[in-house]
Structures are given as C-alpha cells and as structure tokens.
Amino acid sequence: MSRVVKLAVIPGDGIGPEVVAEAVKVLDAVTAASDVTFEKTPFSLGAGRYLETGDTLTDDDLSAIAGHDAILLGAVGGVPGDPRLKDANIERGLLLKLRFELDHYVNLRPSKLYPGATGPLAEPGDIDFVVVREGTEGPYVGNGGSIRRGTAHEVANETSVNTAYGVERVVRYAFALAERRRHKLTLVHKTNVLVHAGGMWKRIVDAVAQEFPGVDVDYLHVDAATIFLVTNPSRFDVIVTDNLFGDILTDLAGAVTGGIGLAASGNINPDGAFPSMFEPVHGSAPDIAGTQKADPTAAILSVALLLDHLGLTDESARVTRAVEDDIASRDGVRTTAQIGDAIAERVQA
Amino acid sequence: MSRVVKLAVIPGDGIGPEVVAEAVKVLDAVTAASDVTFEKTPFSLGAGRYLETGDTLTDDDLSAIAGHDAILLGAVGGVPGDPRLKDANIERGLLLKLRFELDHYVNLRPSKLYPGATGPLAEPGDIDFVVVREGTEGPYVGNGGSIRRGTAHEVANETSVNTAYGVERVVRYAFALAERRRHKLTLVHKTNVLVHAGGMWKRIVDAVAQEFPGVDVDYLHVDAATIFLVTNPSRFDVIVTDNLFGDILTDLAGAVTGGIGLAASGNINPDGAFPSMFEPVHGSAPDIAGTQKADPTAAILSVALLLDHLGLTDESARVTRAVEDDIASRDGVRTTAQIGDAIAERVQA
Ligand SMILES: CC(C)[C@H](C(=O)O)[C@@H](O)C(=O)O
Ligand SMILES: CC(C)[C@H](C(=O)O)[C@@H](O)C(=O)O
Numbered sequence: 001m002s003r004v005v006k007l008a009v010i011p012g013d014g015i016g017p018e019v020v021a022e023a024v025k026v027l028d029a030v031t032a033a034s035d036v037t038f039e040k041t042p043f044s045l046g047a048g049r050y051l052e053t054g055d056t057l058t059d060d061d062l063s064a065i066a067g068h069d070a071i072l073l074g075a076v077g078g079v080p081g082d083p084r085l086k087d088a089n090i091e092r093g094l095l096l097k098l099r100f101e102l103d104h105y106v107n108l109r110p111s112k113l114y115p116g117a118t119g120p121l122a123e124p125g126d127i128d129f130v131v132v133r134e135g136t137e138g139p140y141v142g143n144g145g146s147i148r149r150g151t152a153h154e155v156a157n158e159t160s161v162n163t164a165y166g167v168e169r170v171v172r173y174a175f176a177l178a179e180r181r182r183h184k185l186t187l188v189h190k191t192n193v194l195v196h197a198g199g200m201w202k203r204i205v206d207a208v209a210q211e212f213p214g215v216d217v218d219y220l221h222v223d224a225a226t227i228f229l230v231t232n233p234s235r236f237d238v239i240v241t242d243n244l245f246g247d248i249l250t251d252l253a254g255a256v257t258g259g260i261g262l263a264a265s266g267n268i269n270p271d272g273a274f275p276s277m278f279e280p281v282h283g284s285a286p287d288i289a290g291t292q293k294a295d296p297t298a299a300i301l302s303v304a305l306l307l308d309h310l311g312l313t314d315e316s317a318r319v320t321r322a323v324e325d326d327i328a329s330r331d332g333v334r335t336t337a338q339i340g341d342a343i344a345e346r347v348q349a
Numbered sequence: 350m351s352r353v354v355k356l357a358v359i360p361g362d363g364i365g366p367e368v369v370a371e372a373v374k375v376l377d378a379v380t381a382a383s384d385v386t387f388e389k390t391p392f393s394l395g396a397g398r399y400l401e402t403g404d405t406l407t408d409d410d411l412s413a414i415a416g417h418d419a420i421l422l423g424a425v426g427g428v429p430g431d432p433r434l435k436d437a438n439i440e441r442g443l444l445l446k447l448r449f450e451l452d453h454y455v456n457l458r459p460s461k462l463y464p465g466a467t468g469p470l471a472e473p474g475d476i477d478f479v480v481v482r483e484g485t486e487g488p489y490v491g492n493g494g495s496i497r498r499g500t501a502h503e504v505a506n507e508t509s510v511n512t513a514y515g516v517e518r519v520v521r522y523a524f525a526l527a528e529r530r531r532h533k534l535t536l537v538h539k540t541n542v543l544v545h546a547g548g549m550w551k552r553i554v555d556a557v558a559q560e561f562p563g564v565d566v567d568y569l570h571v572d573a574a575t576i577f578l579v580t581n582p583s584r585f586d587v588i589v590t591d592n593l594f595g596d597i598l599t600d601l602a603g604a605v606t607g608g609i610g611l612a613a614s615g616n617i618n619p620d621g622a623f624p625s626m627f628e629p630v631h632g633s634a635p636d637i638a639g640t641q642k643a644d645p646t647a648a649i650l651s652v653a654l655l656l657d658h659l660g661l662t663d664e665s666a667r668v669t670r671a672v673e674d675d676i677a678s679r680d681g682v683r684t685t686a687q688i689g690d691a692i693a694e695r696v697q698a
Contacts (some may be wrong), residue, residue, distance in 0.1 A: 043539065051482045091541040123469070139542070144546065146545045146548075153512075154513035156545040158546045159459060159508045159509075159543055160490075160506060161506055162507075164497075164502060168501070192438065193441065197493065198506055223599075230470075230579060230605060231604055231608075235359070247542075247572050248571055248572050251576050254576070255576040
C-alpha cells in the first residue's frame with residue numbers, strides 16, 4: 001500500500017538551491033517513517049541554465065515537468081543588471097510560463113503572524129488570512145506591445161485580459177476556502193477605475209456568493225486594502241483578487257507578518273490536470289547566495305502546502321507545527337542548514 | 350500691486366464640504382494680511398449633483414473650471430452601493446475626467462511623518478518622501494471593454510496606454526524635484542511582467558538620468574516597494590511611478606505616516622496650460638459625513654501645496670508650519686472645525 005509521488009524539483013538560482021535543500025530535508029524527515037515515497041527529479045532551470053545553454057524553458061523541459069505529480073521550486077532570477085541577461089526574461093519565460101502552461105489558476109498565499117515572529121507593525125493583532133490570487137489572467141497575460149520603440153513617439157501598451165471562466169473558477173475556490181475557515185471573503189480590485197475587469201469580478205463574486213450564504217462578502221479597492229493590511233490586518237480571512245493586485249498584496253502581507261523569509265505559496269491547479277507548484281514568495285536574492293544566510297522557512301512551509309495539496313494532511317500539519325515551534329524558540333543567528341536541521345529534527349520528534 | 354487668484358472650489362460629497370470649509374478658513378487666514386486675494390467660485394459637483402440633475406461634469410462645468418487659476422477639491426463619491434448611483438461613475442466621470450482634461454500629468458503626493466503623528470509602524474524612522482505619480486496615462490486611460498457581458502463567456506479587457514511623451518515629462522519633473530531634495534529617485538514599476546510599459550519607463554528614466562548626474566537612481570518592483578514602505582520607509586526620497594502603482598503606494602504611504610487624514614495631494618499641470626487641482630488623498634467617507642469627525646488636515650495641507658504651486662512660498666510655509674505645530678500638540682478629540690480653527694489661529698500668530 002505504499003504510495004509514490006513523483007516530485008519535480010527546480011532549485012533555481014541564488015538562494016534557491018540552499019532553501020530547497022532544507023525543504024527537501026524536511027520533506028524526507030516527515031515522510032521517513034510513512035508509506036509515501038517522494039521520487040525526486042531535479043531540473044536545472046533559471047538564469048544559470050540560460051547562461052550556460054541559452055535555454056529558458058524548452059518544450060521538453062515543460063513536458064517532462066508536466067509528467068510529475070507536483071513541483072517544488074526555490075527561486076529563479078539572476079543578478080539584477082547582469083548584461084548577459086539583458087535579453088532574457090527568466091520571470092516571464094520560466095516562472096510565469098510554468099504557471100500559465102500548467103494552468104495554475106489558484107495562487108495560494110497564506111499570511112500568518114506566528115507567535116515569536118516579529119513584523120514592522122507596533123500592534124499587529126492576530127494576523128491569519130489567505131490571499132487567493134488568480135494566476136493565469138489579468139495584466140500578467142503578456143498581451144502588450146509597443147510601437148516606435150526607443151523614439152520620442154513610442155507608445156507601449158499592456159492589456160489585462162480577464163474571462164468569466166477564469167474569474168469564476170478562482171472565486172469559487174476562494175469561497176470554498178472561506179467556508180472552511182472563518183467565513184469571510186474580501187474581494188480586492190479597483191472597480192471604480194478598471195470598470196470592465198473590476199465590474200466583471202464584482203458581478204461574479206456577487207453571483208457565486210448566492211451559493212455560499214454562510215460566507216460574508218465585502219469589497220475593497222486595492223489602495224484601501226493596503227491601508228487595512230497595515231492598520232487592521234486581522235480584519236481579513238480570505239482575500240480573492242487578480243494576478244497583479246495579488247502580487248502586490250502578498251509581498252506587503254509577507255512584510256507585515258515578519259518578512260517574506262516566512263511566506264510560502266502554492267501555484268495550484270485544483271482540477272489536477274497539471275501538477276501544482278510550491279515555492280517561497282521570496283526571490284533568488286543573489287546578493288546573499290551561497291552564504292547560508294537565507295531563511296529556508298518559506299520553502300519549508302511551501303512543503304507543508306504541497307503535502308496538504310497531496311492529501312497528506314498529517315504530514316503537512318507536522319511540518320507546520322515544527323515550523324511554528326521553531327519560530328517560537330528562535331534566538332541568535334543560524335545558518336540556512338541549521339534552521340533546516342532544527343525543523344527536520346522537530347518533525348521527527 | 351495686489352494679485353487676484355481665481356480659485357474654483359469643489360467641496361463635493363460626504364466629508365468634502367466639511368474639510369474644504371476648514372481649508373478655506375486657513376487659506377483666508379494666511380492671506381488676510383497679504384496683497385493676494387483669492388476669488389472663490391464654488392462648483393456643485395459630485396454624487397449629490399448627479400442625484401439632483403443627472404449630470405456628472407458637463408462641458409460648461411469643465412470650461413468654467415478651466416478658466417480659473419487653481420482648483421481646491423474636497424472629495425467626491427456617494428454612499429457605496431447606493432442603487433441610484435449604479436450607472437454613475439463619479440470617480441471616472443468627474444475626478445478622473447478633471448485630471449485627464451486638465452492634463453494633470455503630475456500627481457504629487459508628499460508623505461511625511463510629522464513629529465507627534467503616530468502611524469502603525471513600531472520603528473518608523475524618519476519618513477519624508479514624495480511620490481510623483483503619473484496622472485494622465487497607464488491603466489487609468491479607460492481603454493477597456495468587454496464582450497458577452499454577463500454571460501459565462503464574458504471577456505473583459507483593460508488596456509494600459511503609456512507614451513514616451515507622457516512618461517518623459519513626468520520623469521523629468523521627478524528628477525528636478527529630487528535635485529531640490531535629497532538627490533535620490535526611485536522608479537517603481539513591474540518591468541519583469543509588464544515588459545513593454547515597464548521597459549519604456551526604465552529606458553526613459555535611464556536616459557533622463559544622464560541630465561541629472563547629481564541624482565542617485567534606483568529601481569524597485571512595485572511588490573518590493575510595498576515591503577520597503579513598511580520596513581524601511583526612510584530609504585525613499587522621490588518615487589516616480591505610473592498612475593495605478595502611484596495610487597496604491599500613496600494610500601499605503603498615507604497609512605504609514607499616520608493615516609490618510611494627513612495626506613495631501615496636488616494634481617499638477619506644470620506647464621500652466623490648465624489650472625492645477627489640490628485635494629486630500631482621502632475619499633468622501635459618507636459614513637461620517639456631517640458629524641464633524643473628519644480631520645481637515647489633509648485638505649489644509651493641500652492648500653499649502655496650492656500656495657506653493659502659485660509661488661506663494663511664504664504663505665505655504667506658514668500653513669505647513671501651523672499644521673506641524675498643531676500635530677505636535679494634539680491631544681484629545683476635536684471637531685473638524687476645531688482643528689481648522691486651531692490651525693487658522695496659528696497661521697496668523
Ligand atoms: C518574479 C515575479 C514574476 C513574480 C510575480 O510577479 O508573480 C513574483 O513577484 C511572485 O510574486 O511570485
Ligand atoms: C477615487 C479614485 C478614482 C482615485 C484614484 O484612484 O486615483 C483615488 O483613489 C485617488 O487616489 O485619488
């Protein structure tokens with residue numbers, strides 16, 4: 001009755017490999033005595049691979065990755081301003097391509113202020129919410145272009161594309177999540193300016209709300225939402241929002257809950273047609289790469305999301321609890337590996 | 350040698366009339382003994398006017414307003430969800446229309462943590478920066494639309510339009526401002542995703558930077574910028590950014606500097622072809638309208654920006670100083686009018 005999970009592992013660039021090593025360490029520890037085995041296939045992708053081969057994500061890479069049950073990703077992206085990367089766009093060509101091609105329409109980003117973690121707020125209150133960020137539409141579709149590039153008459157456009165199909169499925173996911181949590185859903189958009197996209201989001205939320213009478217719904221403009229994230233973050237339970245607003249809100253949310261060193265995320269295809277991908281919200285931080293200064297906690301919490309997604313809820317809870325205990329007892333500076341060791345030890349205890 | 354300034358006054362909705370009354374009180378006080386006279390013409394515009402007449406901003410309104418030297422605006426917008434406003438979009442039809450028609454390409458939003466003001470951050474540090482938000486382009490242009498509206502096959506698009514002409518002029522303004530301040534300019538955009546618009550912004554900033562060798566330039570993605578606004582806001586001097594990112598960052602900036610009750614703004618046409626418009630960043634807050642609970646400080650600081658714009662730098666400085674003194678000595682709850690009275694008294698002292 002043993003289960004095998006085929007896991008694609010993309011360590012990536014900068015601190016990616018370091019934090020992924022710890023995440024895998026914890027994954028191995030939590031599954032050591034169980035009947036599930038993770039069969040890991042490493043994929044060398046990112047700025048490093050691009051510099052070596054000129055490839056960002058080939059069709060072969062993509063179909064190989066798509067054949068797995070899940071993906072664990074560290075971080076991708078080279079040194080900012082590296083002239084050799086001038087014509088590369090690792091973010092669009094790799095990270096966003098994976099999210100789009102694998103139809104990761106739910107970008108799940110929990111924000112929780114763990115006891116012991118300290119953020120920048122004087123009176124943070126009880127912070128525990130989840131941002132459900134749409135992952136396959138909006139201003140991220142790449143439907144832009146420019147004319148007269150580089151001249152005084154250049155015009156550069158970016159088109160945000162939003163579909164009822166795409167919005168409804170993520171909204172429905174968010175409502176179902178709210179129903180399992182504190183029954184509160186906040187739509188964040190900018191309906192007074194982006195009247196077409198915002199209007200559609202609003203109408204769809206109002207319609208789906210009929211099916212979830214137990215969930216309280218409210219709406220905030222994105223600008224107002226940033227205010228509440230710093231003045232009253234405990235007002236939030238589930239936030240549902242578009243790709244770009246979700247990007248912005250989750251970095252801010254990470255900061256108010258103690259830094260993006262703790263912020264995990266899942267790029268989820270709830271239908272299971274494609275493997276879902278789990279990654280820390282932080283970037284590759286090339287400036288501290290190789291120094292063992294990175295905090296692997298976000299990557300480890302991403303493993304907890306991955307386990308939960310695979311239905312391994314016990315294992316997931318054990319990872320989360322180990323992280324919570326570790327955060328609560330932090331003092332002094334530890335290396336990336338020391339944090340990973342400490343958490344791995346706790347999951348086995 | 351007396352100078353007459355023709356000022357269009359748009360009190361608007363909700364708390365707008367209350368805060369504008371105090372702003373005008375302070376304007377009158379600071380110019381009482383000087384040789385400049387403000388000739389004020391009130392314009393009844395906003396949700397109230399729309400409900401009475403069905404008009405949002407007529408061509409006659411617009412040309413009458415355009416004939417003035419400057420505009421003072423309170424806040425516009427009715428009660429959220431008011432069914433009678435379902436088909437109105439006061440924000441687009443009035444506020445944004447004024448900004449676009451009067452070519453307010455610089456939306457100037459200073460953020461300062463005044464001694465005595467308290468924000469949500471535990472260790473705010475020295476906060477004193479200005480956001481130069483582009484005001485006439487980007488995702489705000491209203492070039493969107495939808496097909497199959499209301500069906501399961503709806504597609505809703507929003508197009509962000511950006512021109513070299515429009516970006517260069519606001520970037521140039523921001524550099525000139527940085528040169529008069531602490532010589533630091535931060536471009537905020539999302540170049541890794543919005544490659545066309547972001548790429549153009551980046552190239553133009555790099556080009557204009559050549560003319561301002563004394564100004565240090567850096568770049569942040571909008572998501573990272575929100576992190577720094579709560580973890581290290583004193584790193585900022587001048588931020589230049591697009592219309593939507595500027596909207597988001599300035600609400601957040603208002604929150605970290607003690608609330609948007611203190612955040613002033615100017616919608617500026619630096620060329621002087623059209624009157625510039627000064628307004629608090631906050632909205633009409635219909636829930637507290639008429640209760641004298643609104644803080645008129647943001648409106649009063651908008652008067653300081655207005656005076657400065659008109660070259661009345663002494664008067665402007667006196668208003669700012671009076672506000673600073675008032676904030677530093679705040680204790681207990683005061684009405685809107687009491688705050689206005691206190692500041693008006695100080696400017697005359
Ligand atoms: C790297 C970038 C393309 C990405 C995004 O904008 O989605 C990142 O900021 C994130 O939030 O995962
Ligand atoms: C009311 C709204 C259209 C406006 C904006 O988005 O510009 C407001 O939020 C602001 O910042 O002045």
